[in-house]
Amino acid sequence: MNDKIQYVDKTSNIPLMGVDFLGIIDRGTNVIEFKPITLCNLKCKYCFVNSGNYDTNFIVDSNYLIEKVLDIVRIKGAYNLEIHFSPYGEILLYKELENLLKKLSDIKGISVISTQSNGLLLSKPVIKKLKKSNLTRINISLNSLKEETDCYLCNCTQYDVDKLIKNIYSLMNSNIQVLIAPVWFPGENDKDIEEIIEFVLNARNEGYSKSQLQIGIQKYLIYKTGRTLKKVQSKSWGYFYLYLSKLEKKFKIKLKLGPHDFGIHKRKRVSTLNLQKNDLLKIEIVSRGRWENECIGKINNSLGIKVLLKKPLVFSEELIGKIIEVKVIKANYKDNILTALFPHKL
DSSP: OOSOEEEEOGGGTOOSBBOTTSEEEEOSBSEEEEEOBOOOSOOOTTOTTOTTOOSSEEEEOHHHHHHHHHHHHHHHOSSSEEEEEOOSSOGGGOTTHHHHHHHHHTSTTEEEEEEEEOOTTOOHHHHHHHHHTTOOEEEEOOOOSOHHHHHHHHTOSOOOHHHHHHHHHHHHHTTOEEEEOOEEOTTTSHHHHHHHHHHHHHHHHTTOOTTTEEEOOEEOOOOTTSOOOTTOOOOOHHHHHHHHHHHHHHHTOOOOOOGGGGTOOBOOOOOOOOOOTTOEEEEEEEEEOSSTTEEEEESSSSBEEEEEEOTTOOOOGGGTTOEEEEEEEEEETTTTEEEEEESOOO
16 A cells, blocks of 8 residues: 555545545435545455555545535435445545544434445454444455455455454344445356355345345446456446346345335435536646546535546646646536546647
């Protein structure tokens, strides 16, 4: 991991919305996504956000997040809200997690707090803290029950599957729900996926309920800026759901999960600017980004934008505070994420 860390708090001048890799994401539902850290303990070969390789990592102050989420709760309504931690990194590396979880659970209207994790940093003391802090559910990205396969996929020399399985049981016994979320790599871990399904079914036969232990198989996605597995092709969504249907029939288990299964529904969206692709926009540069050809711009106190610097331009501290004109190249308000290009006239 890179030692260069940008701490994001109220004094940093970095807005908490609009940037894909940090802060808060609003998708127009009752789920509010938190991205408080980009540090990761792994460099998985399939990571679509290239976590573990960043030139600069980001850590967001928990008090800054709480201040912002209180505003969002007022807009969305203080009922049936879920906070979901989905960082571009590993959440269990976030030292302020316990304190943040406790503060979130005290906010009226927040009924579910969930997180994604690779699970390798779990231990009995950690699980005890998570229980005490009122974590509802943890989604664990386990792709195989074989250590050799996990080491290959996660690009590591040691992956203690037995320890992780024991911790999954400890989580369930602590009344923390578990969702095992393997990624299906066609032709690579097909048998492994079936073995994970069998593990889930065996646990249910032992008395653990469907709400205590679920499985949510993920489609392998390939992104231009992410890492990819050699010789493994991403299948279409149609092919993926056909694959799930065959597994459902074979094992008599529900695998096609949707928003309804998690109580996700549409909710008032946090108001943003009506930007469109190719719009020109004047912004203030307030921070470096994860990469040398990336920085963060400020549109207003609430909304930021990721700025890609056109090669050969790279980030320099001299850019901080500069007002520049950028061209919007992504304005997806379904995800409330913005990206721009600078300079745009070359």
